[in-house]
Amino acid sequence: MSLFRVSTRNKQAIRETHDVPRHIAIIMDGNGRWAKRRLMPRVAGHRKGVEALRGVIRACGERGVTHLTVFAFSSENWRRPQDEVTLLMELFLRALENEVARLHENDIRFRVIGDLSGFSERIQALIRDAEMLTRNNTRLTFTVAANYGGRWDIVQAVKKLMAEGVTPEEISETALAQHFSMADMPEPDLFIRTGGEQRISNFLLWQLAYTELYFTDSLWPDFDADALDAAIASYRTRERRFGRTSEQVRAAS
Numbered sequence: 001m002s003l004f005r006v007s008t009r010n011k012q013a014i015r016e017t018h019d020v021p022r023h024i025a026i027i028m029d030g031n032g033r034w035a036k037r038r039l040m041p042r043v044a045g046h047r048k049g050v051e052a053l054r055g056v057i058r059a060c061g062e063r064g065v066t067h068l069t070v071f072a073f074s075s076e077n078w079r080r081p082q083d084e085v086t087l088l089m090e091l092f093l094r095a096l097e098n099e100v101a102r103l104h105e106n107d108i109r110f111r112v113i114g115d116l117s118g119f120s121e122r123i124q125a126l127i128r129d130a131e132m133l134t135r136n137n138t139r140l141t142f143t144v145a146a147n148y149g150g151r152w153d154i155v156q157a158v159k160k161l162m163a164e165g166v167t168p169e170e171i172s173e174t175a176l177a178q179h180f181s182m183a184d185m186p187e188p189d190l191f192i193r194t195g196g197e198q199r200i201s202n203f204l205l206w207q208l209a210y211t212e213l214y215f216t217d218s219l220w221p222d223f224d225a226d227a228l229d230a231a232i233a234s235y236r237t238r239e240r241r242f243g244r245t246s247e248q249v250r251a252a253s
Protein backbone atom coordinates (compact mmCIF):
# COMPACT_ATOMS: atom_id res chain seq x y z
CA MET A 1 0.00 0.00 0.00
CA SER A 2 1.42 3.35 -1.01
CA LEU A 3 1.73 5.97 1.69
CA PHE A 4 2.07 8.76 -0.83
CA ARG A 5 -0.38 10.56 -3.02
CA VAL A 6 2.00 12.42 -5.32
CA SER A 7 4.70 11.09 -7.60
CA THR A 8 8.41 11.58 -6.98
CA ARG A 9 8.53 13.75 -10.09
CA ASN A 10 7.02 16.63 -8.12
CA LYS A 11 9.78 16.34 -5.57
CA GLN A 12 12.46 17.72 -7.83
CA ALA A 13 10.37 20.75 -8.76
CA ILE A 14 9.71 21.59 -5.13
CA ARG A 15 13.32 21.03 -4.06
CA GLU A 16 14.79 23.44 -6.61
CA THR A 17 12.87 26.34 -5.11
CA HIS A 18 14.29 25.49 -1.65
CA ASP A 19 10.78 25.83 -0.32
CA VAL A 20 10.86 22.50 1.39
CA PRO A 21 13.33 21.67 4.15
CA ARG A 22 15.51 18.71 3.24
CA HIS A 23 15.71 17.48 6.80
CA ILE A 24 13.07 17.99 9.50
CA ALA A 25 13.77 17.03 13.14
CA ILE A 26 10.85 16.76 15.55
CA ILE A 27 10.43 16.51 19.31
CA MET A 28 7.07 14.79 19.52
CA ASP A 29 5.87 16.13 22.86
CA GLY A 30 2.49 16.36 24.56
CA ASN A 31 1.16 12.79 24.38
CA GLY A 32 0.59 12.60 28.12
CA ARG A 33 -1.30 15.90 28.26
CA TRP A 34 -3.39 14.92 25.24
CA ALA A 35 -4.53 11.81 27.12
CA LYS A 36 -4.98 13.60 30.44
CA ARG A 37 -7.34 16.11 28.85
CA ARG A 38 -9.50 13.19 27.77
CA LEU A 39 -9.25 11.48 31.15
CA MET A 40 -7.40 8.63 29.46
CA PRO A 41 -4.20 6.85 30.61
CA ARG A 42 -0.96 8.38 29.32
CA VAL A 43 -0.31 5.35 27.13
CA ALA A 44 -3.45 6.18 25.12
CA GLY A 45 -1.69 9.42 24.18
CA HIS A 46 1.42 7.52 23.12
CA ARG A 47 -0.71 5.19 20.98
CA LYS A 48 -2.37 8.17 19.32
CA GLY A 49 1.10 9.63 18.88
CA VAL A 50 2.15 6.64 16.76
CA GLU A 51 -0.84 7.37 14.48
CA ALA A 52 0.15 11.01 14.20
CA LEU A 53 3.67 9.94 13.28
CA ARG A 54 2.35 7.74 10.49
CA GLY A 55 0.56 10.77 9.01
CA VAL A 56 3.62 13.00 9.31
CA ILE A 57 5.87 10.42 7.60
CA ARG A 58 3.41 10.27 4.71
CA ALA A 59 3.14 14.07 4.52
CA CYS A 60 6.93 14.47 4.52
CA GLY A 61 7.24 11.99 1.65
CA GLU A 62 4.57 13.81 -0.34
CA ARG A 63 6.28 17.15 0.17
CA GLY A 64 9.72 16.03 -0.92
CA VAL A 65 11.38 16.09 2.51
CA THR A 66 14.25 13.58 2.27
CA HIS A 67 15.12 13.18 5.96
CA LEU A 68 12.81 13.03 8.95
CA THR A 69 14.24 12.49 12.42
CA VAL A 70 12.00 12.11 15.45
CA PHE A 71 12.74 11.99 19.17
CA ALA A 72 10.85 8.98 20.52
CA PHE A 73 12.58 8.29 23.83
CA SER A 74 15.30 10.33 25.48
CA SER A 75 18.09 8.97 27.66
CA GLU A 76 16.33 10.81 30.49
CA ASN A 77 12.92 9.21 29.85
CA TRP A 78 14.03 6.12 31.86
CA ARG A 79 13.29 8.34 34.86
CA ARG A 80 9.56 7.99 34.19
CA PRO A 81 7.37 5.63 36.25
CA GLN A 82 8.28 1.99 35.51
CA ASP A 83 4.78 1.26 34.16
CA GLU A 84 5.00 3.99 31.57
CA VAL A 85 8.51 2.93 30.48
CA THR A 86 7.32 -0.68 30.08
CA LEU A 87 4.31 0.38 28.02
CA LEU A 88 6.46 2.64 25.84
CA MET A 89 8.83 -0.29 25.17
CA GLU A 90 5.87 -2.49 24.21
CA LEU A 91 4.60 0.18 21.88
CA PHE A 92 8.04 0.53 20.29
CA LEU A 93 8.21 -3.25 19.84
CA ARG A 94 4.74 -3.42 18.25
CA ALA A 95 5.55 -0.51 15.95
CA LEU A 96 8.76 -2.25 14.82
CA GLU A 97 6.81 -5.45 14.17
CA ASN A 98 3.91 -3.83 12.36
CA GLU A 99 5.15 -0.75 10.54
CA VAL A 100 8.50 -1.65 9.00
CA ALA A 101 7.06 -3.59 6.04
CA ARG A 102 4.98 -0.57 5.08
CA LEU A 103 7.97 1.76 5.34
CA HIS A 104 9.91 -0.59 3.06
CA GLU A 105 7.08 -0.75 0.50
CA ASN A 106 7.17 3.02 0.37
CA ASP A 107 10.91 3.21 -0.32
CA ILE A 108 11.64 4.60 3.14
CA ARG A 109 14.97 3.93 4.81
CA PHE A 110 14.59 3.28 8.54
CA ARG A 111 17.29 4.12 11.07
CA VAL A 112 17.55 4.24 14.83
CA ILE A 113 20.08 6.42 16.65
CA GLY A 114 20.83 6.22 20.35
CA ASP A 115 22.37 3.82 22.84
CA LEU A 116 20.66 0.62 21.70
CA SER A 117 22.24 -1.43 24.49
CA GLY A 118 19.51 -0.06 26.76
CA PHE A 119 16.83 -2.01 24.88
CA SER A 120 15.77 -5.66 25.04
CA GLU A 121 17.46 -8.19 22.74
CA ARG A 122 14.20 -8.56 20.83
CA ILE A 123 13.96 -4.82 20.13
CA GLN A 124 17.64 -4.65 19.16
CA ALA A 125 17.19 -7.54 16.73
CA LEU A 126 14.11 -5.96 15.15
CA ILE A 127 15.99 -2.67 14.73
CA ARG A 128 18.95 -4.43 13.07
CA ASP A 129 16.62 -6.34 10.71
CA ALA A 130 14.64 -3.21 9.80
CA GLU A 131 17.79 -1.20 9.10
CA MET A 132 19.17 -4.00 6.97
CA LEU A 133 15.91 -4.50 5.04
CA THR A 134 15.49 -0.82 4.21
CA ARG A 135 19.14 0.20 3.77
CA ASN A 136 18.93 0.86 0.02
CA ASN A 137 15.68 2.84 0.08
CA THR A 138 16.06 6.42 -1.07
CA ARG A 139 12.77 8.30 -0.99
CA LEU A 140 12.91 9.32 2.66
CA THR A 141 15.31 8.48 5.47
CA PHE A 142 13.22 8.13 8.61
CA THR A 143 15.33 8.14 11.77
CA VAL A 144 14.05 7.41 15.25
CA ALA A 145 16.12 8.75 18.15
CA ALA A 146 15.61 6.23 20.96
CA ASN A 147 17.55 6.18 24.22
CA TYR A 148 19.22 9.10 22.56
CA GLY A 149 20.80 12.17 24.11
CA GLY A 150 22.69 14.92 22.31
CA ARG A 151 25.38 14.89 24.99
CA TRP A 152 25.71 11.10 24.74
CA ASP A 153 26.20 11.46 20.97
CA ILE A 154 29.03 13.97 21.39
CA VAL A 155 30.74 11.84 24.03
CA GLN A 156 30.51 8.64 21.97
CA ALA A 157 31.95 10.51 18.97
CA VAL A 158 34.91 11.72 21.06
CA LYS A 159 35.46 8.19 22.37
CA LYS A 160 35.59 6.83 18.81
CA LEU A 161 38.04 9.53 17.75
CA MET A 162 40.31 8.79 20.69
CA ALA A 163 40.12 5.06 20.06
CA GLU A 164 41.51 5.81 16.60
CA GLY A 165 44.47 7.41 18.33
CA VAL A 166 44.03 10.94 16.98
CA THR A 167 46.26 13.69 18.30
CA PRO A 168 44.84 17.01 19.59
CA GLU A 169 46.04 18.68 16.35
CA GLU A 170 44.02 16.22 14.29
CA ILE A 171 40.78 16.97 16.12
CA SER A 172 38.57 19.24 14.05
CA GLU A 173 34.87 19.92 13.69
CA THR A 174 34.86 17.81 10.52
CA ALA A 175 36.72 14.90 12.17
CA LEU A 176 34.32 14.91 15.12
CA ALA A 177 31.21 15.28 12.97
CA GLN A 178 32.17 12.13 11.07
CA HIS A 179 31.55 10.10 14.21
CA PHE A 180 28.12 11.38 15.19
CA SER A 181 25.15 9.03 14.91
CA MET A 182 23.85 11.04 11.96
CA ALA A 183 27.23 11.58 10.29
CA ASP A 184 25.95 10.61 6.86
CA MET A 185 22.91 12.91 6.90
CA PRO A 186 22.48 16.61 6.22
CA GLU A 187 21.97 18.74 9.32
CA PRO A 188 18.30 19.53 10.04
CA ASP A 189 16.92 22.59 8.24
CA LEU A 190 13.81 22.75 10.39
CA PHE A 191 13.30 21.70 14.01
CA ILE A 192 9.75 21.35 15.31
CA ARG A 193 8.71 20.88 18.93
CA THR A 194 5.06 20.26 19.74
CA GLY A 195 3.52 20.48 23.19
CA GLY A 196 4.31 24.10 23.99
CA GLU A 197 7.70 23.76 25.70
CA GLN A 198 10.48 25.82 24.19
CA ARG A 199 13.56 23.73 24.88
CA ILE A 200 15.79 21.16 23.21
CA SER A 201 15.65 18.54 26.02
CA ASN A 202 19.01 17.02 25.01
CA PHE A 203 17.93 16.20 21.44
CA LEU A 204 20.42 16.93 18.64
CA LEU A 205 22.80 19.51 20.09
CA TRP A 206 25.65 19.83 17.62
CA GLN A 207 23.44 19.40 14.54
CA LEU A 208 20.93 22.13 15.47
CA ALA A 209 23.56 24.89 15.41
CA TYR A 210 21.98 26.59 12.36
CA THR A 211 18.59 24.89 12.23
CA GLU A 212 15.45 27.03 12.08
CA LEU A 213 13.45 26.43 15.27
CA TYR A 214 9.66 26.16 15.35
CA PHE A 215 7.61 25.69 18.49
CA THR A 216 3.89 24.99 18.55
CA ASP A 217 1.34 24.51 21.33
CA SER A 218 -0.29 21.66 19.38
CA LEU A 219 0.00 18.41 21.28
CA TRP A 220 1.75 15.69 19.27
CA PRO A 221 -1.33 13.43 18.75
CA ASP A 222 -3.08 16.44 17.13
CA PHE A 223 -0.15 17.28 14.82
CA ASP A 224 -1.27 16.52 11.25
CA ALA A 225 -0.37 17.41 7.65
CA ASP A 226 -1.87 20.90 8.00
CA ALA A 227 0.19 21.52 11.13
CA LEU A 228 3.28 20.34 9.25
CA ASP A 229 2.46 22.74 6.43
CA ALA A 230 2.17 25.60 8.93
CA ALA A 231 5.66 24.77 10.21
CA ILE A 232 7.05 24.60 6.67
CA ALA A 233 5.33 27.91 5.84
CA SER A 234 7.07 29.49 8.82
CA TYR A 235 10.37 28.02 7.66
CA ARG A 236 9.90 29.59 4.23
CA THR A 237 9.71 33.06 5.75
CA ARG A 238 13.10 32.69 7.43
CA GLU A 239 16.29 34.10 6.01
CA ARG A 240 19.16 31.73 6.71
CA ARG A 241 22.25 33.89 6.97
CA PHE A 242 24.81 31.53 8.54
CA GLY A 243 26.66 34.51 9.98
CA ARG A 244 26.57 36.70 6.88
CA THR A 245 24.58 39.90 6.37
CA SER A 246 21.18 40.00 4.74
CA GLU A 247 22.67 41.91 1.77
CA GLN A 248 25.28 39.23 1.20
CA VAL A 249 22.66 36.51 1.27
CA ARG A 250 20.47 38.32 -1.25
CA ALA A 251 23.38 39.08 -3.54
CA ALA A 252 24.35 35.40 -3.55
CA SER A 253 20.87 34.11 -4.41
Ligand code: IPE
Binds near residue numbers: 028029030077195
Ligand atom coordinates in the same frame (compact mmCIF):
# COMPACT_ATOMS: atom_id res chain seq x y z
C1 IPE B 1 6.21 12.75 24.46
O1 IPE B 1 5.05 12.99 25.18
C2 IPE B 1 6.51 11.28 24.34
C3 IPE B 1 7.66 10.83 25.13
C4 IPE B 1 8.47 11.56 25.81
C5 IPE B 1 7.91 9.39 25.12
P1 IPE B 1 5.06 13.13 26.75
O2 IPE B 1 4.82 11.78 27.33
O3 IPE B 1 6.29 13.81 27.22
O4 IPE B 1 3.79 14.04 26.98
P2 IPE B 1 3.63 15.20 28.05
O5 IPE B 1 4.75 16.17 27.85
O6 IPE B 1 3.66 14.55 29.40
O7 IPE B 1 2.29 15.79 27.74
Ligand code: IPE
Binds near residue numbers: 077
Ligand atom coordinates in the same frame (compact mmCIF):
# COMPACT_ATOMS: atom_id res chain seq x y z
C1 IPE C 1 11.46 15.12 25.11
O1 IPE C 1 10.24 15.20 25.76
C2 IPE C 1 11.74 13.74 24.67
C3 IPE C 1 10.77 13.17 23.73
C4 IPE C 1 9.76 13.76 23.15
C5 IPE C 1 11.02 11.80 23.40
P1 IPE C 1 10.14 15.24 27.35
O2 IPE C 1 8.70 15.40 27.64
O3 IPE C 1 10.82 14.06 27.94
O4 IPE C 1 10.97 16.55 27.71
P2 IPE C 1 10.99 17.43 29.02
O5 IPE C 1 11.19 16.48 30.17
O6 IPE C 1 9.66 18.11 29.13
O7 IPE C 1 12.11 18.40 28.83
Ligand code: MG
Binds near residue numbers: 029030031195
Ligand atom coordinates in the same frame (compact mmCIF):
# COMPACT_ATOMS: atom_id res chain seq x y z
MG1 MG D 1 6.75 15.78 27.59
